[in-house]
Amino acid sequence: xxxxxxxxxxxxxxxxxxxxxxxxxxxxxxxxxxxxxxxxxxxxxxxxxxxxxxxxxxxxxxxxxx
Numbered sequence: 745x746x747x748x749x750x751x752x753x754x755x756x757x758x759x760x761x762x763x764x765x766x767x768x769x770x771x772x773x774x775x776x777x778x779x780x781x782x783x784x785x786x787x788x789x790x791x792x793x794x795x796x797x798x799x800x801x802x803x804x805x806x807x808x809x810x
Contacts, residue, residue: 763767776805779805780801780805783797783801783804784797784798784801
């Protein structure tokens with residue numbers, strides 16, 4: 745592996761993330777919330793998943809998101 749290339753790509757990604765700081769933060773926070781909403785509310789209420797799925801979804805998603 746070429747470490748110079750790795751660090752150049754890492755610096756480029758950091759630069760892009762700094763330029764798009766607000767959208768990156770919003771996407772990072774909204775993605776787990778939307779996941780919980782869709783799989784915990786929409787699919788359970790439509791009958792596609794058992795209601796017991798809600799009990800394991802939120803505790804499983806939140807630690808992995810933070």
